[in-house]
Amino acid sequence: MKNIYIIGVGLIGGSIAKDIRHLNPEITIYGIDSNPEHLDEALVLQIIDAKAEFGDLKNADAVILAVPVDAAVTILPEVLDLIHDDTLVMESGSTKVAICKAVEKHNKRRNFLATHPIAGTEFSGPKAAVEGLFRGKTNIICEVEKTAFKLQERALAIFQVMGMRIRYMNPKDHDKHIAYVSHLSHISSFMLGKTVIDKECNERDIFDMAGSGFASTVRLAKSSPDMWTPIFKQNKVNVLETLEEYIQNLNRFKNYMEADNFEAIHKEMSNTNHIKEILNGIH
Amino acid sequence: MKNIYIIGVGLIGGSIAKDIRHLNPEITIYGIDSNPEHLDEALVLQIIDAKAEFGDLKNADAVILAVPVDAAVTILPEVLDLIHDDTLVMESGSTKVAICKAVEKHNKRRNFLATHPIAGTEFSGPKAAVEGLFRGKTNIICEVEKTAFKLQERALAIFQVMGMRIRYMNPKDHDKHIAYVSHLSHISSFMLGKTVIDKECNERDIFDMAGSGFASTVRLAKSSPDMWTPIFKQNKVNVLETLEEYIQNLNRFKNYMEADNFEAIHKEMSNTNHIKEILNGIH
Structure with missing residues (x-):
């Protein structure tokens, strides 16, 4: 993994970015956000290395979506449309049924892993991002069997560097x-x-x-x-x-x-x- | 003030005792508690210097009552019966109307100051007592005009060493x-x-x-x-x-x-x- 794209550089996306930096020294973290001020802040705070746009996602090894869950339902299929065959896409919202349903028939469903890293604070935006937010916390993975095995491994490497405990569960539960x-x-x-x-x-x-x-x-x-x-x-x-x-x-x-x-x-x-x-x- | 008696050596009484130790080097803190195990613990933890009984209250310069509010209503008049004319008595519970009413006609009403030092944790007992629990917190004093001025001063010296901010309010409010x-x-x-x-x-x-x-x-x-x-x-x-x-x-x-x-x-x-x-x- 060299090129990781974070969509939504707020509390959750920004905190993931801070942890992922330790994944390997050659990594480049790109940020995409509908709020240009947040994107600027994330760059200044060195949460991301560069700004990017949806058109750049074809270069991604992994894409992490950390946006409000209504936006996620719309954006996730678009992201899957744009990536190449070997890209891992993860989404981190607090609901899982609607997200999984939104891509259940997508021809790149196997590129997607549904996750819920359970951590947070009451604050929001890039300034709220903190390193180590997820250490020791639980990450719920849903419908793991629908994700390509090779990409599951890539995801687990990310969660390992974040220090998360993994639990598997279906979206409804x-x-x-x-x-x-x-x-x-x-x-x-x-x-x-x-x-x-x-x-x-x-x-x-x-x-x-x-x-x-x-x-x-x-x-x-x-x-x-x-x-x-x-x-x-x-x-x-x-x-x-x-x-x-x-x-x-x-x-x-x-x-x-x-x-x-x-x-x-x-x-x-x-x-x-x-x-x-x-x-x-x-x- | 040399002899201070704490009735109820739990979270609140124990934490007050820990702060009061800094009042002056000659102070002796006595503990009274209906739970003999708590009293032993408080002694071992050096929260109090010695165990005492109600009969000893005649020697008190100050008595601080920190018991559940139903017990306080019963115990407070008994304490006032036992003290000498120059003793300060304070109570620290989370309700004030019933407490103030219980002693409104007591002939030692002027020895009593109704307070509510607003601090705490979800834990209880002497082991839960912590130094500095009250620092920077608010202490509500009720019916201050009913307490002898000299004894008000003695109380304020105690609250100063505890680092509390004082607010005055009537019991009903x-x-x-x-x-x-x-x-x-x-x-x-x-x-x-x-x-x-x-x-x-x-x-x-x-x-x-x-x-x-x-x-x-x-x-x-x-x-x-x-x-x-x-x-x-x-x-x-x-x-x-x-x-x-x-x-x-x-x-x-x-x-x-x-x-x-x-x-x-x-x-x-x-x-x-x-x-x-x-x-x-x-x-």
Whole structure:
């Protein structure tokens, strides 16, 4: 691998680029982005070696797509149209069913590997890119059997230099489970932020009272709406299921409080406390 | 101040003890706790210099109460009964109305200062105590005018060595606002943890998919039910109000999704994004 193209040089694409630089000393990383300012920033920050355009993709050994999931569905087939027979193409978004469906009948389907490297921060853009973001984190690979074996190996070499743990899963299961452990957290956080802001907007001093617990719980409410709206749209059915269950649990908690059943409140919290052990190992 | 008594040598009491040690070199810190193991641990960890009992409080220059808020309501009047006329007594729980009411007619009311040093972690017990936990954090003082001026000064000396910023507020406003910026976060976090555990309890591998965002959002679900149940009980009216509004906001988000109104979803998130600026300064 010498020529790697990153499409979307933001938090995820930029962080992948920073890790990939260690793949081999002769590598050249090219950036493509619909936002010219981001592309300039990525060049100045030495995240990429040069700017490129879609027409250049014929020279790629690997293409990594890191754009919002609605854009990915459109761009991915176009990328597959442009590459040569031996190019690896990967996409890294937070939904997998729609992406895989978009290229299931493409004659270059075997050049594509569907991945979800699970890492991130609440920030976005090239300035948010950090080396080592993915180290020790999980990468979900979907429909691995549909990717040419030689190109799977090339992908694994990339994930090895990124330090990722690999898990294999079908797109449907991926989208269902990720709704619980990622998408729902974002909604709970955004709506918590909204509830407090709506109430306290005229009393800014009140936020002096907010401690690190509040900051931690609403951290994800800083996330990019441009990235998250298409995720909720593509994973609507699963996300609605999780949201429904979450609201039910909150209503049950409220009913216990209204009935002064604080024994039940204590029990609900105790039963959830073992999240401690579950979270061990997540950083 | 030479003899300081900490009642409740857990996360909060233990962390205060660690800071107070820097107050002056001659200080002796005594510990009182209903849990004998915690008291032994605090001694071994050198958080306290010696164990004590309620009968010893007559020797105290200052008493700091750091117990669950239901216990505080009972213990605080007893402490005031036992101290001499020149002792400062402070309480540090997360609710203030019930505490202040419990001693409003006590003949030693002027010896008492109601405080809420807003800091903590999701851990508990003496092992969770850390030096500097309160540095740069906010301490809410309630009904300051009801405390003897000389004892206010003594308290401020303690808060200065802890590095806290002081804010003054009446108990009613404290309990109302803290419900939004602290108590609600704990419920949202506990119920998020519950929703995911209920769904995924048979598929532990799924938690491999959980990233740092999930960990951050459910962090507070590790908190102690013994500490939090009495808080929700004492602050029931305010907490129910915040919970009602939170559930309404989640339902609105769900309705937008069901109606495929993703423009509204984007707008909801964008409007909440300025939590970024609000959170600047909270660590």
